[in-house]
Every structure is written in structure tokens, then in C-alpha cells.
Amino acid sequence: MNESGIWLTLSSTKGRVGFGILLALVAIALVSPYVVPSPERAYGQYLPPSAKHLLGTDYFGYNVLSWVLIGSRVSLLVGFLAGAAITAIALAMAVIAGYFEKTILGELFSAIINVFLVIPALPLLIVIASYIVTQSVYPVIFAIVIISWPYPARILRSQILTLKNREFVLADKGLGLSDFQIIRSDILPSLYSIIFSVFLFGTIGAILTQASLQFLGLGGVSIVSWGSMLYWAQNEEALFSGAWWWFLPPGIMIGLVGVALVLINLSLDEVVNPRLQALKLSKKAKEIQKTFAAS
Amino acid sequence: MSGRTSYLAKKTAYLAVEVWVALTINFAIPRLMPGDPARVLLSRYLQQGVVFPPQTLTAFESLFGISHAPIYVQYGQYLVNTLTGNLGTSFTYYPASVWSVIRYAVPWDIALLGVATLLSFALGTFLGLLVGWSRSGKLDSSLTSVFSFLGAFPYFWVALGLLYTFSLVYKVFPVGHAYALNILPNFSLQFFGSYLYHAFLPVMTLLLVSLGGWLLLTRNTAVTNLSEDYMLFGQAAGLKKRRMLIYYLGKNSILPSLTSFSISLGLIVGGAILTEIVFSYPGIGYVLYQAVLNDDYPLIQGIFFVITVVVLVTNYIVDLIYGFIDPRVTTTA
Numbered sequence: 001m002n003e004s005g006i007w008l009t010l011s012s013t014k015g016r017v018g019f020g021i022l023l024a025l026v027a028i029a030l031v032s033p034y035v036v037p038s039p040e041r042a043y044g045q046y047l048p049p050s051a052k053h054l055l056g057t058d059y060f061g062y063n064v065l066s067w068v069l070i071g072s073r074v075s076l077l078v079g080f081l082a083g084a085a086i087t088a089i090a091l092a093m094a095v096i097a098g099y100f101e102k103t104i105l106g107e108l109f110s111a112i113i114n115v116f117l118v119i120p121a122l123p124l125l126i127v128i129a130s131y132i133v134t135q136s137v138y139p140v141i142f143a144i145v146i147i148s149w150p151y152p153a154r155i156l157r158s159q160i161l162t163l164k165n166r167e168f169v170l171a172d173k174g175l176g177l178s179d180f181q182i183i184r185s186d187i188l189p190s191l192y193s194i195i196f197s198v199f200l201f202g203t204i205g206a207i208l209t210q211a212s213l214q215f216l217g218l219g220g221v222s223i224v225s226w227g228s229m230l231y232w233a234q235n236e237e238a239l240f241s242g243a244w245w246w247f248l249p250p251g252i253m254i255g256l257v258g259v260a261l262v263l264i265n266l267s268l269d270e271v272v273n274p275r276l277q278a279l280k281l282s283k284k285a286k287e288i289q290k291t292f293a294a295s
Numbered sequence: 296m297s298g299r300t301s302y303l304a305k306k307t308a309y310l311a312v313e314v315w316v317a318l319t320i321n322f323a324i325p326r327l328m329p330g331d332p333a334r335v336l337l338s339r340y341l342q343q344g345v346v347f348p349p350q351t352l353t354a355f356e357s358l359f360g361i362s363h364a365p366i367y368v369q370y371g372q373y374l375v376n377t378l379t380g381n382l383g384t385s386f387t388y389y390p391a392s393v394w395s396v397i398r399y400a401v402p403w404d405i406a407l408l409g410v411a412t413l414l415s416f417a418l419g420t421f422l423g424l425l426v427g428w429s430r431s432g433k434l435d436s437s438l439t440s441v442f443s444f445l446g447a448f449p450y451f452w453v454a455l456g457l458l459y460t461f462s463l464v465y466k467v468f469p470v471g472h473a474y475a476l477n478i479l480p481n482f483s484l485q486f487f488g489s490y491l492y493h494a495f496l497p498v499m500t501l502l503l504v505s506l507g508g509w510l511l512l513t514r515n516t517a518v519t520n521l522s523e524d525y526m527l528f529g530q531a532a533g534l535k536k537r538r539m540l541i542y543y544l545g546k547n548s549i550l551p552s553l554t555s556f557s558i559s560l561g562l563i564v565g566g567a568i569l570t571e572i573v574f575s576y577p578g579i580g581y582v583l584y585q586a587v588l589n590d591d592y593p594l595i596q597g598i599f600f601v602i603t604v605v606v607l608v609t610n611y612i613v614d615l616i617y618g619f620i621d622p623r624v625t626t627t628a
Contacts (some may be wrong), residue, residue, distance in 0.1 A: 116316075132328070212449065217588060239455065244459075259444050266443070
């Protein structure tokens with residue numbers, strides 16, 4: 001499918017809802033620091049939701065709504081940056097391992113993908129993150145990218161392997177186009193929808209992984225984010241104290257980002273994957289049955 | 296000669312390379328990251344306002360077994376130590392060795408993960424087949440989207456929510472641990488009952504994370520297989536629906552999911568770490584959490600190594616079984 005496929009997602013309801021939620025969240029992330037009270041200002045401990053504190057306050061007396069809104073910045077930053085980096089690395093590895101399959105470099109890259117694919121990701125991430133001392137989110141993004149690229153690389157590689165033997169690619173090769181030209185004008189355009197899908201799931205995965213890492217107490221728990229909220233809520237046993245308003249919002253927000261991206265992906269599927277909309281099997285079979293009966 | 300022997304040789308070689316890569320990563324990470332464990336620990340204390348005399352660094356270094364020998368000497372020592380089962384000393388559980396701590400935790404993981412993996416594979420492929428069969432039907436779109444959306448929420452958050460609902464609000468299930476504390480682990484029926492009672496909720500939450508993967512995978516294979524000629528022919532010949540579903544579609548759609556076992560295994564292992572933390576289940580994930588909380592670097596790295604080797608060997612066995620069931624892969628691979 002060509003580039004326009006991505007914009008076609010706006011023609012489906014799912015796509016419009018997904019993009020709508022996402023835009024709203026991005027707007028919140030951009031505007032919130034100028035609008036809501038500082039997340040570091042303490043009020044009374046565990047105040048339930050009220051007109052003054054819409055989502056109540058936490059164990060430390062911080063306003064939960066402030067944390068939820070400003071926390072969106074970290075999750076979205078981690079998601080989009082890591083998602084983009086994962087997609088870029090996976091694509092580069094897949095092109096070398098898939099398109100140049102027969103060369104030594106291609107075989108080497110293929111082997112690297114296969115090996116890293118089976119090394120359990122979360123344990124590896126925990127090992128890397130346990131050595132990160134700073135309260136910055138960038139080393140964590142780097143670590144998440146390192147553990148997340150192999151699976152999308154495998155998907156893209158298998159697509160490239162089937163694409164490169166398709167007639168239109170072979171024809172261009174026969175016409176004397178260089179490898180670079182073929183990759184640019186034949187392979188990549190045919191992969192647009194899958195690349196976009198890899199980016200969407202890379203983003204969701206990175207947001208979830210970062211939250212899990214903070215929940216474990218790694219990757220900077222003093223950063224204002226949804227993951228650190230869940231860490232402190234668990235640490236101070238918010239649920240045992242009945243402070244559901246501290247525990248529920250960050251999870252719901254993470255889920256909301258994920259749902260928006262899944263919706264966009266579903267609409268992408270609808271638009272560019274006609275095989276899923278294929279003719280109903282039984283209809284076709286009945287036609288054949290009729291022809292047999294008639295003869 | 297048979298492709299089977301060369302398939303076996305190839306898979307074994309791959310296993311050896313994978314274990315070597317895991318070993319090398321484990322060796323390289325502490326040395327690539329800024330600051331060794333001793334310095335990281337010191338700076339953590341410094342951040343909390345605790346100041347140590349300078350000789351503390353040397354003491355920490357000897358505790359972590361950090362040497363200033365040339366890197367290849369260190370690498371050699373590390374390989375010999377690890378392969379002979381010497382993973383160092385844990386200081387969370389001091390003076391226990393890392394290996395003995397892990398050995399004590401692993402049976403609980405087998406009990407929990409074994410059940411969860413089998414259930415999720417069986418249920419997931421079955422539902423995937425049904426959903427694929429009714430493609431574009433109501434069942435398909437609803438189940439597919441339920442699992443896609445469920446996957447968007449943090450897994451530990453869902454698990455904590457379930458724990459809160461069923462153990463604190465309704466008190467149907469215990470709040471944690473693998474068995475009642477007034478029973479000693481033995482082979483009695485009473486202990487087994489207690490184990491099942493405590494494992495129910497963790498297994499259910501693990502099913503939630505892993506079921507979707509199998510379901511979607513089998514569904515997609517089934518949808519592709521539906522448009523194969525043999526399906527069309529079977530239907531035109533008037534075969535019964537059940538026969539078509541099980542023998543025509545099922546047989547051809549379940550096998551390919553097995554090739555994705557490796558990826559799913561990694562997912563389940565990751566999920567299990569978080570499950571065990573949420574439910575205070577005494578497996579290796581819970582021990583890993585304790586190790587992280589206490590900056591117990593020998594234990595963190597030992598656990599990473601053991602988990603990786605177990606996953607790699609399991610994959611290897613599944614690959615061999617797969618080669619046995621479907622001889623095509625031994626000739627084409």
C-alpha cells in the first residue's frame with residue numbers, strides 16, 4: 001500500500017476516534033504545566049476526590065490530577081521517541097537481513113535478529129536498568145529500544161523476503177535498477193502500512209515497559225510520571241488504605257493511550273488489508289455446489 | 296543423509312551461540328555502563344545523604360568480586376565460574392550463594408508457569424480457531440478487540456485491580472504467597488489444595504496477558520487457511536462443519552503457532568516476574584524484585600542468566616519436537 005494509506009485511516013470511525021484521543025492527550029501534555037498546580041505542592045494526606053481536588057490527594061498530600069496530567073509528558077515522550085527508534089532500527093536490520101539475505105552481512109544480521117529474539121526482554125531490561133543511576137528518562141528510552149527491536153525486525157524481514165521475489169521487483173531488477181533504487185521505490189512503499197503498525201505497537205510497548213520498570217522501582221521513581229505514581233501507590237499500599245483514586249487514574253491513562261493507538265491500527269487494517277474483508281467462504285462454496293449440481 | 300540430523304546439529308549450534316551471547320551480555324553490561332556496581336551503590340548511598348570513608352569502595356569492590364585484571368582474564372574467569380555454577384554470593388540473602396537462592400525459587404515458577412502456559416496455549420488456540428472460523432462475525436470482532444484493548448493496559452495494574460477486588464473487597468482469594476503459612480510444603484492433599492487456591496488468581500492474570508497472543512496468532516493463520524482450496528473443496532463436498540473445523544482447519548492452523556512459542560515464552564516470563572511481585576509469589580520473579588530493591592547485583596545477574604538459559608533450552612526442545620511433528624522444516628531450514 002502506498003503512503004496515502006495512513007491518512008485513509010481517518011476515513012474510518014475507529015481511526016478518527018483514535019486520532020482524536022491521541023490529539024487530546026498530546027494537547028494535555030503540552031498545556032498542563034502552565035495550567036494545573038505544581039505536582040510537588042503538598043495538601044492533606046489521602047483527601048478523597050472533591051471539587052477542590054478533582055482526583056483527591058495521595059499519601060504525600062500531592063494533588064493526583066496534577067500528577068496524572070503532567071505525568072502524560074513522560075509517557076508520551078518515551079512512547080513516541082522509543083517507538084520511532086525501534087521502528088528505524090528494526091527496519092534497517094530487516095532490510096539488510098532480508099533484502100541482502102544471500103550476502104555474509106545479511107546472514108550475520110539475520111543471525112543477530114534470531115539470537116536477540118529469544119533472549120527474554122524484561123529480565124535483560126532489568127539488568128540494564130539496575131545500572132542506570134540518573135533520574136533522567138533518556139537512558140531508559142535507550143534501554144527500551146535495545147530490548148524491543150528484534151520482534152518487529154523479524155516481522156519486517158519476513159515481509160521483505162516475500163516481497164523481493166514478487167514480479168514487479170524482479171522486473172525492476174531486470175531493467176537494471178540498483179539495489180538502493182529497488183529498496184527505495186519498490187520495497188519501502190509496499191511496507192508503509194506494516195512500518196506504521198510497527199511504530200504504533202512499538203509506542204504502546206515502550207509506554208507499558210517504562211511503566212513496568214518504574215513499578216519495579218527502576219528507571220527513576222522521582223520522575224513525575226504514570227509509572228512512578230503506580231510505584232508509590234504500591235509502595236505506600238494505596239489500595240489497602242482504600243485510596244483507589246490514586247491507583248486507578250495512571251493505569252486508565254496508560255490504557256487510553258494504548259486504546260487510541262490500537263484503534264488507529266485497527267482502522268489501518270481495515271483500509272489496507274483487503275484480505276481480511278475477503279469474500280465470505282460459504283457464499284463461494286454454495287456457488288460451486290450449484291454448478292456441480294447443475295452438471 | 297537425513298535432513299533431520301543436520302536440523303538437529305543446526306539447532307544445537309544455535310543454542311550454543313545463544314547461551315554464549317547471553318553470557319557475554321551479562322559480562323559486558325556492568326562494564327559498559329558508567330560506573331561499576333560498587334560505585335553505583337556508593338552513589339546511591341550518597342544521594343540518600345550517607346557518606347562513607349574512601350576505603351569503603353575497596354571493600355565493596357571485593358564484595359562484588361570486581362578485579363582490575365586485564366579484561367580478557369576477567370572474561371575467562373567469568374566464563375569458567377558461570378559454567379561451573381559459581382554465580383557468586385547474594386547479599387540480600389547473605390551468606391547464601393546466588394545459585395542456592397535461585398534453586399529454592401525455581402520449583403514455584405515451574406508450578407505456576409507450567410500450568411499457565413499449557414492453559415493459555417490450549418485455550419488460546421481453541422478460541423483462535425473458533426474466532427478465525429467465524430471471521431468477520433460478531434465473535435471475531437468482539438474477542439479480537441477485547442484482547443487488543445486489554446493488552447493496552449499495564450498488566451500489573453490489571454493484576455493489582457483483580458487482587459484488590461477478589462482478595463480485599465470480596466475476600467474470595469488469599470492476598471498472596473503460594474500456600475497457607477500454617478501448612479508445610481509436602482505431598483499431602485491438604486497442601487496441594489492450598490497451592491491450587493493460592494495459584495488460581497495469579498494463573499488467571501497470567502492467562503489474561505498470554506491468551507491474546509495465541510488467540511490472534513491462531514486466528515490469523517486460520518483466516519489465511521480458510522481461503523485455501525482444500526477448505527473450499529471440503530465445504531463444496533458437503534463435509535460436516537465440525538469435521539471441517541477440527542481436521543481441516545484445526546490441524547493446519549495449530550502447528551504454525553508452535554513456531555512462535557519462543558516469543559510467547561519470553562512474554563510469559565516477563566509477565567510472571569510482575570505477577571509474582573503483585574501476589575508475593577515466592578518464585579524467581581519475586582526474588583529478582585528483592586534483588587533490585589537491595590541493589591544485589593550478583594543475584595540480579597545470576598537470575599538473568601538462569602532465566603535466559605531456561606528459556607533458550609525450552610525453545611530448543613520445542614524446536615526439536617516441531618521438527619519431529621512437521622518434517623518439512625528439517626528439509627527447508
